Amino acid sequence: MEHETGLTRDVVRKWETRYGFPRPDRDANGSRVYPANQVASLRLIRQLLGAGLRPGKVVGLEHATLEAMAERLEPPPPVQFGQDNFIAEALAALLAHDLPRLSKHLKRALLQQGISPFLRQSLHTLIATVGDLWKRGEIRLFEEHLFTQVTSNLLHETIANLASPSGSPRVLLSTPPEELHTLGLLMVEIELSLQGACCVGLGAQTPGAEIAEAAEGCDIDIVGLSFSATFPKRNSTRFITDLRQHLDPAIELWVGGQGKAHLAQFPGIRYIRNLDELESATHGWRERHR
Numbered sequence: 001m002e003h004e005t006g007l008t009r010d011v012v013r014k015w016e017t018r019y020g021f022p023r024p025d026r027d028a029n030g031s032r033v034y035p036a037n038q039v040a041s042l043r044l045i046r047q048l049l050g051a052g053l054r055p056g057k058v059v060g061l062e063h064a065t066l067e068a069m070a071e072r073l074e075p076p077p078p079v080q081f082g083q084d085n086f087i088a089e090a091l092a093a094l095l096a097h098d099l100p101r102l103s104k105h106l107k108r109a110l111l112q113q114g115i116s117p118f119l120r121q122s123l124h125t126l127i128a129t130v131g132d133l134w135k136r137g138e139i140r141l142f143e144e145h146l147f148t149q150v151t152s153n154l155l156h157e158t159i160a161n162l163a164s165p166s167g168s169p170r171v172l173l174s175t176p177p178e179e180l181h182t183l184g185l186l187m188v189e190i191e192l193s194l195q196g197a198c199c200v201g202l203g204a205q206t207p208g209a210e211i212a213e214a215a216e217g218c219d220i221d222i223v224g225l226s227f228s229a230t231f232p233k234r235n236s237t238r239f240i241t242d243l244r245q246h247l248d249p250a251i252e253l254w255v256g257g258q259g260k261a262h263l264a265q266f267p268g269i270r271y272i273r274n275l276d277e278l279e280s281a282t283h284g285w286r287e288r289h290r
Helices: 011-021 036-050 064-073 086-097 101-113 116-136 141-162 181-192 208-217 233-246 258-262 276-288
Strands: 170-174 198-201 221-227 253-254 269-271
Touching: 036 064, 086 101, 086 116, 086 141, 101 116, 101 141, 101 276, 116 141, 116 181, 141 181, 170 208, 170 253, 181 198, 181 221, 208 233, 221 233, 233 253
Parallel strands: 170 198, 170 221, 221 253, 253 269
Antiparallel strands: none
């Protein structure tokens, strides 16, 4: 829901109670399922709230009314990028839907800057910029998806060229169920590979029991998890607690991403603040396991 509309589950459920909208269906497990027309209305509501309207004035209105209100909004001022030609060129290619141009631009920057500087500076800033523009309604959802796909392709290509099956430590990487964001996780995999680690990527949305099983089966030293800022705090706390109980105590658990700030400081967990910290964390692991 957050990824599709920019609205948190808590906010949407509060509106269900207060305004009678949205009106979700239920799947076989009793979980909420939002019809496509209601998701579209929620996107318009987010846009109107961003323009300063209050929820009581827009939540529950007919979709056609919401569309008419959105059309009357003044266009947001253009984003200023100063002298950052890398960001400007990437966004120009994205908004023109010229994916080969965007891919070529990213690859050229990676080759010119080197992998680590590209990840830690240029790509990190670009990802944050695209996210901010999407939240402001200046980039549409499908454009954000296009950007994610092109960037993921580049990161996967880089990983394939760096993979080291005999490296150490052996790190298992994934996200919990309902966490769709994986760009940060791919960047972590590249950084760890550059430092000689062997990374085993499970992709996104892996249940805790499967992570624990994979960690045992693949002789893993460290499990690395990524939480985005939109991932619900109560879900992350519950997931971490359950996973730590199922993992072998000898396996370290590292947590990163903007959502790590929502987590309590669990004992036995290493919190990774940024890509720069991975080098010292990996060095520390090797010192402890000499």
